[in-house]
Amino acid sequence: MAGNPENPIGVPQLELEATIGFEGRILGGLKVHPDRQHLVYALGCTVVIEDIQSGKQEFLTGHTNDVTCITISKSGRYIASGQLTYMGFKADVIIWDFETRSLHARLVLHKVKVEALVFSPNDAFLVSLGGQDDGAVVVWNVARKEAICGSPAQVESAGVTHCVAYANNDEFLFVTGGNHTLRVWELDVENRKIRPTDVNMGQVKRVVKCIEMLDDDKFFYCGTTTGDIIAINTQTRLFQHVGPAKELFSQGISSLAILKTGEVICGAGDGTVSVCGTLDQKFKRTKRMQKLDGPVTSLALRGQGHQFFAGTGKSHIYKFNLTEFTHELINTCHYSAVNDVSFAFGRSDLFVTCCYQDIRVWHLESNKELLRITVPNMTCNAVECARDGHSIVSAWDDGKIRTFYPESGRVMYTIENAHNKGVTALALTSDCRHIISGGGEGQVRIWEISEGYTMKGARITTRLVEALKEHKGSVTCIRIRKNDSECVSASTDGTCIIWDLK
Structure with missing residues (x-):
């Protein structure tokens, strides 16, 4: 006990029993596990796994500073989380084994902050995106626990890259988006390279805050700070459509979720959660709309989307019934320092x-x-x-x-x-x-x-x-x-x- 560098004087450690709260300011910081039984979210330096039915909580501890992003692999086997650290220091990415609730790998390469994370469809690769002071996108081999390759996330003339999304059926294709930058990347594992293609947006200038892929990977949708949705053709890398044309979302779209019907659930900065039509319907807003307290930063579908969860910047978690489009508050806490x-x-x-x-x-x-x-x-x-x-x-x-x-x-x-x-x-x-x-x-x-x-x-x-x-x-x-x-x-x-x- 005395030889443990984390506990040099052998004092017994307090065990965390329960938490009240949710870090709502993380974009996409609330996830539903593929087993449909657990919510996964960040709170300070801890990743919380909460049973939806019983409310029982389990904790993944290992970060040394605030967690800034979370993702879950498609199979549900792994959870990955990135953190913030101090200027001049490296920020960790941790891959957790969901079954054993243990640390699988600690990946250290990014500086100051990890902005976003995403797994490939077969859990083979993890893509991590560095923050403003890092500006790099890195692909990791999950089994070997090592980096395959990396590259600057954007050209020097563009702004910060905010988000990343992986194709659902292609192990070697992912997308990044941010401030006047939108790129489709192809992974070449043999030559240890990632090759970007900038999306041709024409005259459209947007700041992308979130990206979602369609199930068949034909298109991907981007939520923007302007308050509209951009549709991009994945194969041609060409801009396809922007909408809704007249009914823009106030304070921008900060989260998206795509239903099996092709309709899109949008979460906006003014607290609006609304269902928009399909691409063929030009993302026209429907009458299904609710107003929440605080900017909507996360939308997480449970199963096929019959039920979904919304997290807001004021640390509220709401549970939605899609059919009736009603909601109830299931988790709330302070959204600033407790004095x-x-x-x-x-x-x-x-x-x-x-x-x-x-x-x-x-x-x-x-x-x-x-x-x-x-x-x-x-x-x-x-x-x-x-x-x-x-x-x-x-x-x-x-x-x-x-x-x-x-x-x-x-x-x-x-x-x-x-x-x-x-x-x-x-x-x-x-x-x-x-x-x-x-x-x-x-x-x-x-x-x-x-x-x-x-x-x-x-x-x-x-x-x-x-x-x-x-x-x-x-x-x-x-x-x-x-x-x-x-x-x-x-x-x-x-x-x-x-x-x-x-």
Whole structure:
């Protein structure tokens, strides 16, 4: 144990039991496994495999930084994931064995970021696309765990390449697309070369964000930031059609899925999920349309597409019924940094989290959201559950302390201008009559909460008891002793101060 370089002092490692969340900002970051029983998605440095029926989660850990792309082989035997790293360092591609949930190969060649990944139809090859600082496309031999060949992904005059797609029936043909670049590649394994052909687009200029191949490989469709779909003939490498002509998708098309009927499901940047007609129908938009919360970044068909899943940039996963075109939210979480976590007093199954714009109450055993409190365009820096269970007290960057009812999420009372540079930390005494808050300016303030009665009924009043000025930087944390006689505050100035509250 002591000789393990990852754990030099022999401390037992914590095992991850469950996660609540989904990294929705990865384009194509939500996949349905070919066995139709599992969802695969990224969350931070981890790849999550979740059973669709039971919700049971398994984790693939091995990345050293955020996962940026995921793909699953056609047979379902392998999962591949790429990551982000720091400038000047190599970014890993990891191939996982799905059956054993173990690492099959770690492939290191790209710099800084892996942009996209795709397997060949028979699992023989993996194509990886480097990010803006790398700009290379590399073909790997999956069995030998080595690179076959590589090439710059685009000509120097073109922009960044964003996506890659493999032919469904040809082991030696794949496509890349991006900023004013669209190329069809042929793999020559014997000579260890890949030969690109630029698609002749004529006068059409587009930025491609996603590519999907038809089952017979005759055409491939590209979703663009303009909000339309481009159809390209795979054999001739010629531009075929662009549509819908008049009803463009707002904020561009960020994900595509092709149904067996030839119709196309489009996910747009404004949250629209819509079914468009076939190529012969010029991709005309149908009446089947739904609006989701956040840009649609992933569309994953389950089986033939009778059911499909949509992931959004606000970390929501929706399940769709294709026939009725109805949807339900099956997974949700914060989509920005979680600033604080607080358990309800005496309860291990209820906890509260906060971040930009919202506070959420969670049930631990089911991993489900019970309540969401939203304050638009504000960041909640700290949250605390009152010991009596009657309120949730929160600290906000607009300088206010807001207290909410835990059942309904309605505002109980607000302390205006609690601190000049935002409220950054808070704590409650055990009798729930005093709030101790810390601010961005470095002050620790004590507030008294009292309940009075007026002609209109009960009314809660707040009063500033004391302002303690000692810290030079913003207050990051406050903790109170059990007997409420003292508290300790920590600050970005590197100091911790114990205060006498009596």
